[in-house]
Amino acid sequence: MGQGKGPLAGIRVLEIGHFVAAPFCTRLLADLGADVIKIEPPGGDPIRQWGKQLQGRSVWWSLHGRNKRSVALNLKHRRALDVVLRIVRECDALVENFRPGHLEALGLSEEALRNARADLVIARISGFGQEGPYKDRAAFGVIGEAMGGLRFLTNHPPAVTNLPPPRVGVSLGDSLSGVYAAFGVMAALWQRDRRGGDSRGRTLDVALTDAVLSMTEGMLPEYGALGVVKQPTGSRISTAAPSNAYASADAKWVLIAANSDPLFARLAQLMSQPELASDRRFNNNKVRVENVEELDSIIAAWTSRLAAGQLVQVLTEHDIPCCQAYSAAEIAADPHFRSRGMVTEVDDPLLGRVLHPGIVPHVCDDAGRIRWCGPDVGAHTSEVLAEIACLSNTELDDLRNEGVISP
């Protein structure tokens, strides 16, 4: 029932997660066809209250919960454990993101889980990981981003402003660890299931802090080898110019990356100042970087006279890499995203017409599909427990009356 089309058709995944990281991981798996069963408390995952609401419902949930089946189960009830383990028995993988130790406290230690399903792949996502001196500390996406080194870098240089460094604007540490977990689950399932594979489950320990640190390019090797501490460079790139965000006449930000000599010559021509390309201050990348303040002022004076749409049009005509810093409105209107199915109109039975981002990665000859939107809490409780846990109607009624499941 829960299985879709795509390369992951045939996999069943149990999510016992909340908020962002684990649910993001399972969304990726479900988008490619896995049957994802989400266990949540009868009151629902708290993320169902996050963000803007329509008729008392989180709009984000339409996306965050899509393609998943929801089972509402009170994990604190003594009879819940048996129900969970009956589901586990029929699953390939489990994804969770509690604080380390919490799953064990619920009676769901790795040992207990593997007693139910010996070859279960278990992906554990947490702020600091399952091991290490900080493992019991509370962590959010913000903490992962800051300790992993990203927050320090996402800033203007201290000489420019003393404003604090901005957030990336999304809970990147959470979502990123979700993608890594999805990759890890598939790596473990491949080795388990392939012809000649070892048929055994593996456990993944994915930390937000680790996931962020893994993205920091040469930062750590360069510090180790040379003692150089990578510094924030604001909206520029330290080694190439011009590459910056410039304000347009209609107060939008337009990114222009004309940081090779031929690109810069074309930009100078386009700005009707062709002499800049041979100017001693700007005639190669090294001097352009040295004189970047002056250079950016000249470019900004030009961009301030044209609307963002015009700028992108003329720059693109001259094959100069550029784009507007898109807001939701511009993304929704963009013909390229529409053409690729990356902006998709979806009829959500609970919300009406909404827009969803499409499925990443796009598998050309076996694409995943948006099969349904984030369901109501417990929308699939009876269906899943009958089909997978093999419980009879009498047993379901009994569990319902005892407050173990809902509805």
Place this chain on the structure above:
Amino acid sequence: MGQGKGPLAGIRVLEIGHFVAAPFCTRLLADLGADVIKIEPPGGDPIRQWGKQLQGRSVWWSLHGRNKRSVALNLKHRRALDVVLRIVRECDALVENFRPGHLEALGLSEEALRNARADLVIARISGFGQEGPYKDRAAFGVIGEAMGGLRFLTNHPPAVTNLPPPRVGVSLGDSLSGVYAAFGVMAALWQRDRRGGDSRGRTLDVALTDAVLSMTEGMLPEYGALGVVKQPTGSRISTAAPSNAYASADAKWVLIAANSDPLFARLAQLMSQPELASDRRFNNNKVRVENVEELDSIIAAWTSRLAAGQLVQVLTEHDIPCCQAYSAAEIAADPHFRSRGMVTEVDDPLLGRVLHPGIVPHVCDDAGRIRWCGPDVGAHTSEVLAEIACLSNTELDDLRNEGVISP
């Protein structure tokens, strides 16, 4: 020879990529044990010149190229095609990140590749994807981040400053699409190789812009349903307070997230101003958000009197989520990262002692390993061509003399 330990032992991947995205994808695969063969021009992937250098060598390359075998091959030579296809025949997957159409121009269309290896998984990473009106436009990480919506959000509100929005500080669009591609490759290989699987190759079309857009949480659904354009919130979170970065006495940024009533009461106590917890301006999250400027000033006055290390210590003792915005120096010194192997000292034969970030995800009972550091251009040309392409020494000499391969 190239195969390591970890869940991906047994997979062979060919990378025909450059710069960040495709090589980042294959680093993840190689870290978990895949045999990754990187084909690069005799002059090397241009990224070998990026970032800080030691003895004329990029330090970042030590990380970016680790666990891979390098084959130097002049793809423009008419005899190169046969060599590539001989390698393809022995590979499970190919990862590339040229502009759409370039691979075809080299004679390596999907059809040609599948003629050599019928069940090859092909991951194509590009700025805008293989299809859609913008597919031929030049794109960098910066463009992916800006069009995917992240650059607009990673900014202070316009009322705070008119400085342009900072970059995330790394080529996030590139690396992120690399992680998505690694996930997609494993999804495709799972369905191909599992017992009962369909034994067929699949093609992935991963766009930087798509990968970034997929991280934007409720931004697009909320715009679609309500017409609300998500706005940048600077260093704060719009819906909860206090959650911000505060300057310490030693001019570091310390993140504090004390945005529940109990957490805020503990913070007020710690600041020796317990009365704030019952103050009408601050006694619940709603009013704290309304009075956030005043609240942040009070907290910043307190943090400005203590060094970052002291702040983190006392806040942690009071179980208030916090951390410093770590630079490379603090990451390298952190005992938690060291304990988890996420900061690892590695002896690079070309560079000496360097630091590498560890392997993500951590597979507890079958961990990947750093087997070797980014090798010299063509370090494995002879080895790979003899072992995999089954070329004799005479044939290798001939190809070398003709300038097809090096060394």
